Amino acid sequence: MSNNLYIDFMISLLAGTIRISIPILLPALGQIYTQRSGILNLGVEGIMIIGALSGFVGAFFTGSLWFGVFSAVVAGLLFSLIMGFLSITIKANQVIAGTALTILGTSLASFLYRVIFGIRKLPPIIDSFPSLNFLGLSKIPVIGPIFFNHNILVYLALFLVFFTWFVLEKTTFGLKVKAVGEFPRAADSKGIRVGLIRYICVAIGGMYAGLGGAFMSIGYMDTYMDHMIAGRGFIAVSVVIFSRWDPKRALFAALLFGGANVLQMRLQSIGVNIPNQFLLALPYVLTILVLVGVSKKVAFPSAFTIPYSRNSK
Amino acid sequence: MYLLWIELSRVGTMFNFMTEKAIKEAGKVIEKPLVQMIQIKKTFSGIPANDCVDFTLKEGSVHGLLGENGAGKTTLMNILFGLYEPDSGKVLIKGEPVKIHSPLDAMNLKIGMVHQHFMLVKTLTVTENIMLGIKSTRTPFLDTRMIRNRIIELSGKYGLDIDPDAKIWQLSVGQQQRVEILTAIFKGADILILDEPTAVLTPGESEDLFSILRELRNSGIGIILISHKLEEILAIADEVTILRNGVKTGETLVTPSTTKQELTRMMVGRDVLFNFTGKDVNIGKECLSLDHLCAIDDRGVQVLQDVSFSIKDGEILGLAGVDGNGQKELCQILTGLRKTTGGTIHLYDQDLLTMTPKQCIDNKIFHIPEDRQKSGLIMDWDVQKNLILKNYDSKSISGRFCLSEQRIGEQADTMIQEYNIKTPGREEVVKKLSGGNQQKIILAREMEGDPELLIASHPTRGLDIGAMEYVRQRILDQKANGAAILLVSADLEEIFQLSDRIAVIYNGRIMGIVSPDAGISKIGMLMAGIMETENVGVDA
Numbered sequence: 001m002s003n004n005l006y007i008d009f010m011i012s013l014l015a016g017t018i019r020i021s022i023p024i025l026l027p028a029l030g031q032i033y034t035q036r037s038g039i040l041n042l043g044v045e046g047i048m049i050i051g052a053l054s055g056f057v058g059a060f061f062t063g064s065l066w067f068g069v070f071s072a073v074v075a076g077l078l079f080s081l082i083m084g085f086l087s088i089t090i091k092a093n094q095v096i097a098g099t100a101l102t103i104l105g106t107s108l109a110s111f112l113y114r115v116i117f118g119i120r121k122l123p124p125i126i127d128s129f130p131s132l133n134f135l136g137l138s139k140i141p142v143i144g145p146i147f148f149n150h151n152i153l154v155y156l157a158l159f160l161v162f163f164t165w166f167v168l169e170k171t172t173f174g175l176k177v178k179a180v181g182e183f184p185r186a187a188d189s190k191g192i193r194v195g196l197i198r199y200i201c202v203a204i205g206g207m208y209a210g211l212g213g214a215f216m217s218i219g220y221m222d223t224y225m226d227h228m229i230a231g232r233g234f235i236a237v238s239v240v241i242f243s244r245w246d247p248k249r250a251l252f253a254a255l256l257f258g259g260a261n262v263l264q265m266r267l268q269s270i271g272v273n274i275p276n277q278f279l280l281a282l283p284y285v286l287t288i289l290v291l292v293g294v295s296k297k298v299a300f301p302s303a304f305t306i307p308y309s310r311n312s313k
Numbered sequence: 314m315y316l317l318w319i320e321l322s323r324v325g326t327m328f329n330f331m332t333e334k335a336i337k338e339a340g341k342v343i344e345k346p347l348v349q350m351i352q353i354k355k356t357f358s359g360i361p362a363n364d365c366v367d368f369t370l371k372e373g374s375v376h377g378l379l380g381e382n383g384a385g386k387t388t389l390m391n392i393l394f395g396l397y398e399p400d401s402g403k404v405l406i407k408g409e410p411v412k413i414h415s416p417l418d419a420m421n422l423k424i425g426m427v428h429q430h431f432m433l434v435k436t437l438t439v440t441e442n443i444m445l446g447i448k449s450t451r452t453p454f455l456d457t458r459m460i461r462n463r464i465i466e467l468s469g470k471y472g473l474d475i476d477p478d479a480k481i482w483q484l485s486v487g488q489q490q491r492v493e494i495l496t497a498i499f500k501g502a503d504i505l506i507l508d509e510p511t512a513v514l515t516p517g518e519s520e521d522l523f524s525i526l527r528e529l530r531n532s533g534i535g536i537i538l539i540s541h542k543l544e545e546i547l548a549i550a551d552e553v554t555i556l557r558n559g560v561k562t563g564e565t566l567v568t569p570s571t572t573k574q575e576l577t578r579m580m581v582g583r584d585v586l587f588n589f590t591g592k593d594v595n596i597g598k599e600c601l602s603l604d605h606l607c608a609i610d611d612r613g614v615q616v617l618q619d620v621s622f623s624i625k626d627g628e629i630l631g632l633a634g635v636d637g638n639g640q641k642e643l644c645q646i647l648t649g650l651r652k653t654t655g656g657t658i659h660l661y662d663q664d665l666l667t668m669t670p671k672q673c674i675d676n677k678i679f680h681i682p683e684d685r686q687k688s689g690l691i692m693d694w695d696v697q698k699n700l701i702l703k704n705y706d707s708k709s710i711s712g713r714f715c716l717s718e719q720r721i722g723e724q725a726d727t728m729i730q731e732y733n734i735k736t737p738g739r740e741e742v743v744k745k746l747s748g749g750n751q752q753k754i755i756l757a758r759e760m761e762g763d764p765e766l767l768i769a770s771h772p773t774r775g776l777d778i779g780a781m782e783y784v785r786q787r788i789l790d791q792k793a794n795g796a797a798i799l800l801v802s803a804d805l806e807e808i809f810q811l812s813d814r815i816a817v818i819y820n821g822r823i824m825g826i827v828s829p830d831a832g833i834s835k836i837g838m839l840m841a842g843i844m845e846t847e848n849v850g851v852d853a
């Protein structure tokens with residue numbers, strides 16, 4: 001590889017890493033709230049695909065990308081309330097409830113897509129969010145294309161890293177979330193409404209996941225496809241655990257997984273001599289390895305996946 | 314005193330629970346009681362924990378709530394605090410009928426509660442825990458700095474000695490309790506419920522708490538105090554209500570002529586005398602010896618420094634000290650649960666420092682842990698399984714190949730009877746038992762068999778007076794059997810009743826080892842870290 005080609009390859013690798021880590025980062029940030037409050041929502045995958053479809057439909061029919069974003073967030077919120085109802089009100093097993101939600105979301109999205117758009121030869125497309133150029137900053141060699149040439153949603157996601165950290169560490173709400181996840185009875189005795197806080201956290205997780213889904217359809221791909229989420233919801237859940245419920249660490253974890261993904265794609269496209277099944281599996285293998293290495297050491301919130309009821313001691 | 318009063322009323326106005334108007338009203342004759350609970354009934358899976366209980370708290374009085382373990386005291390207070398809803402019955406606050414559905418409702422009615430089992434979030438700091446319960450002045454943002462300063466101020470004022478930045482899990486039980494008390498003072502309340510607040514305090518600390526409570530009472534606050542320590546009740550309560558098996562069996566004013574016997578009889582239905590047998594035992598060869606033991610705690614701070622002492626067979630060494638002076642860590646080391654940074658420990662001629670926890674058990678080191686809910690019980694298992702938790706591989710409960718259900722059951726039934734554990738049956742889940750009855754399970758388990766070394770941390774904390782007598786006698790029985798016993802306790806009465814020698818620990822150092830003849834005041838001074846210049850009479 002010549003020197004120039006090599007630099008281009010690296011630039012596209014790094015820029016791509018940032019871009020493709022966003023749909024992992026967004027749901028992961030949302031799940032930090034949810035998991036901190038004591039709930040494991042394995043339905044993120046399903047919520048994301050619902051978000052992807054709603055975002056696309058909203059943008060397609062109104063012509064407004066921002067309306068698409070709005071619809072995705074609202075759809076994510078509403079859909080996640082199913083999880084809230086199952087795990088908080090009914091106190092169902094969270095693993096089962098979350099898995100069911102993913103299955104429901106995946107099939108519902110694919111069904112609705114066919115109802116709305118019918119069977120077509122060519123998929124409907126839209127113009128997704130354009131890249132910003134920051135008054136020419138994007139023209140700076142190397143740095144420009146890596147950092148200053150993404151669409152607005154990328155920067156929004158990066159802002160949400162800070163925002164999530166701020167909410168959890170500096171606000172009364174964040175403190176309540178942590179208390180509810182650690183020791184709901186104590187929170188209850190201090191007058192904090194455990195169920196309500198958990199509902200809110202599940203809903204916030206749903207909104208972030210919906211946004212993450214919309215990023216795929218109207219911020220990255222220009223269209224909707226049934227399998228476009230491709231396990232990112234599940235990877236997001238492991239990113240949360242890997243990052244030990246810390247938004248900043250979640251950013252790095254998401255970049256790591258995004259990087260593995262991009263590397264895999266770029267290596268395929270330049271045709272390295274590795275069977276592409278192995279390359280495709282790379283991000284998932286990485287997920288498993290990281291979780292095996294990390295999960296022994298992390299301290300889960302004490303009330304993780306445990307429903308709360310006041311009358312049982 | 315007067316100064317303290319001013320301070321307190323200032324705290325009051327600051328948190329708006331004793332406005333000037335309220336103070337004036339407190340001066341008037343008040344007819345309506347602060348709290349009236351009428352015919353309260355609460356059953357748990359068919360068994361009544363409160364059966365038509367009436368309870369009245371007057372303004373500006375301290376009301377003692379007495380009863381054996383499992384009598385229903387905590388349940389009644391949880392109802393008042395909105396943690397449980399009664400099956401039937403009425404609650405009136407200042408004459409107004411109210412429905413208290415949640416602690417939030419209770420707090421809006423100016424009811425504060427210090428719980429028997431701490432309601433503190435372990436992973437958060439002291440400041441964060443206190444902020445949880447109060448409305449931030451900068452909502453939705455936290456006002457950490459202001460609260461932190463207040464904590465330092467209040468903690469200094471009442472000598473609570475609390476580091477606002479410490480995480481709760483790093484604190485000892487006694488320190489955690491002080492955080493709870495601080496939380497209640499911080500929030501301010503008209504009605505203050507304290508569920509066994511002094512169980513973990515030294516006599517001196519309890520006195521300090523009581524003078525705070527007296528001041529609070531004088532400013533018109535009604536205080537409900539659950540305690541098993543009858544001296545305390547006699548010293549501070551204006552009246553008492555007594556429960557037995559969920560039924561109210563008595564209510565009486567506390568006058569100077571009220572006696573402990575009277576209260577005991579109303580509670581237990583018999584006299585409890587603390588006439589122990591078996592104190593005089595031949596003391597044998599050296600069982601445990603510690604030499605210049607040093608250790609650091611979870612935060613990396615030195616908690617034990619040059620600790621040296623020895624215990625002989627048939628001897629009880631009382632380790633007196635305020636909680637959090639290294640006792641917890643010492644017990645962990647002796648049971649193989651913590652590493653040391655220096656020194657040696659020998660059990661007879663074996664090196665104890667190389668032993669795993671299992672080897673410690675196999676070498677007959679028995680341990681009654683300090684934090685019983687966390688390290689002594691599996692809360693979701695039933696009573697009988699918890700009772701055999703340690704001897705699961707013993708012959709007496711096994712059939713040929715597997716555990717014998719029948720033998721486990723029989724053994725459990727005997728223990729339940731001997732220790733008078735109040736439970737619907739041996740198959741009840743442990744977390745549903747009352748605080749005192751949970752403790753009895755650990756005691757029954759750890760006192761079974763014959764230990765070489767018994768480490769008893771606060772063995773009677775939270776037990777009612779009858780159970781207390783029984784457990785102390787059992788400890789003496791073990792001594793008669795030739796066990797060496799380390800009795801860790803903050804209860805000086807207990808230390809004096811049982812010990813052959815008393816070691817006092819302060820700040821991780823042994824301040825002195827004295828004979829019980831040295832007297833309470835001497836021990837009290839050593840516990841507070843005051844060493845006299847004259848010879849302390851160390852005989853390690």
Ligand SMILES: Nc1ncnc2c1ncn2[C@@H]1O[C@H](COP(=O)(O)OP(=O)(O)OP(=O)(O)O)[C@@H](O)[C@H]1O
Binds near residue numbers: 750
């Ligand atoms: N949540 C619950 N579920 C089932 N049973 C319960 C529950 N709470 C209390 N009980 C039962 O009610 C009875 C009274 O318990 P309570 O905790 O009020 O006793 P207590 O008087 O506070 O005793 P102690 O002095 O041991 O703390 C006990 O027999 C206990 O087993």
Ligand SMILES: [Mg+2]
Binds near residue numbers: 386429
């Ligand atoms: Mg109790």
